[in-house]
Amino acid sequence: MAKTVLIADDSASIRQVVGMTLKNAGYEVIEAEDGKDALSKLDGQKVHLVISDVNMPNMDGISFVKELKAQPANKFTPVIMLTTEAGEDKKQAGQMAGAKAWMVKPFQPAQMLDAVSKLVLP
């Protein structure tokens, strides 16, 4: 059974790049435009991994990850923050929210797949 990955990013091109990369590798992908949209699409259901942007309208990535981790089904779901920000304070905020990795854009598809395969739960 294919693993499900949720990608939350307000940039359609980033969603497409991540989606293409993961779908070609056999993952099922759920796309969301921001944190609020992601929570709505999850609707409390478990996913195997979440990739989230930090700066998004309606609900930013840090707030989204905090709410995601509060859900029983996704308490242990690994999260990769995918952002243009590289500041240590931002990284620390992501780590405190419960993220497992911090990836700075632009990313290489192979690099993304490597990180996903390391973090996705069996």
Added chain:
Amino acid sequence: MGAEQSTVEVAMLEEPRGGGAVTEDATTAGAEAAESMPAARPAWAPVLLGLAGGLLVAVLGSGWAAWVAAAGLAAAGVAAGREAAAAQRARDDAWSKRLAEYRAQLEARSSDDGVAALCGGVVPIWRRHIESTRRHTEEEVSALTARFSDINGRLDGALAASRGNAGGDGGAVSVLEECREELNGVLETLHQSLIAKQELLSQISDLACFTEEMQGMADTVSAVAAQTNLLALNAAIEAARAGDHGRGFAVVADEVRSLSDQSGEAGKRIAEKVATVNGAILATLEAAERYEREDKVSVSGAEEAIRRVVERYREVTEGLEHSADLLRRESDGVREEVEGVIVALQFQDRVGQILSHIEEDMDALTDALESDDPPDVDAWLVNLEGRYTTPEQYINHRGDEATDSPSGGITFF
């Protein structure tokens, strides 16, 4: 905006002449200046009055006293004229100074108001242009990314199909190997059949040897029958010579001779049958040997045909595999290039964020222009920097030298 700017320029030009201002402020100020400015009076009037008085005294009067009085009046007139001219110059200087000050104030006010009005009008337009550009860029980049993603997916499919057709399980090379093995199995079966036929021939040859032995045995039977017949004949002769005492023995000799005749006949028939069988065996052996030779030729021909077919098929599949390998290498290269393009297209996300921040700052600038309080520049810049999300924004903010395009990295917590 253009009309306002022109009216300001007209006011600035018209005001020093004391009239013709168009704007409200400029008109009022210009009118005040015009009203408070005294009417110009000629400085030479007292001189003329003095000279006229002196001339009248001189004409009406008589004697030197009248001429002295006239001279005095003229001198007084000239002196009064000098004082009036000096006072006029002082007033002119004062008014010139006031006009210069007013003009400077007017220019300053017009300049500030003009820049503010310009910004208030043009900044929202710039913002809309940026927003429109950002939106179009995002739409087009998204479309480009989708197309390149589709190209990449198709390339992967083509590569997988190429691998399936040329090599791997079910590929041409694999099928060739399977065919070769199956055909070799057929050839092996044919060879086994030939060997079995050779064994059969050997057994038939053995049968031919047996028939020779049987022929000898038949000959032996015939010879024994002839000897027995001869012995029976001799016994009959001896029985006749013995007379009545040999009569019974003569009967036995006849029976023996009859049996020997039958044995000789049987031996003869056996010899004939053995000859017939031997002929059939020889004919069969000859036919079998002929078939064996024909089979050998057929198997050899089939083997050669199979070898040629397999060889030609191998050449075709090798060519196909070579082409497929070349296609795979080229496709891998194209896929890498496409992936590079897709990665490069991520610039849109960074550019979009930077433009969004500029839009937000333009909105703030528009609000500040409508406010009476001047903005705090330092606080403004701190707030602006606090909203940055990309490294190049910090670099640009500080005015540092631009570096190469940023590359991503990953940190595991």
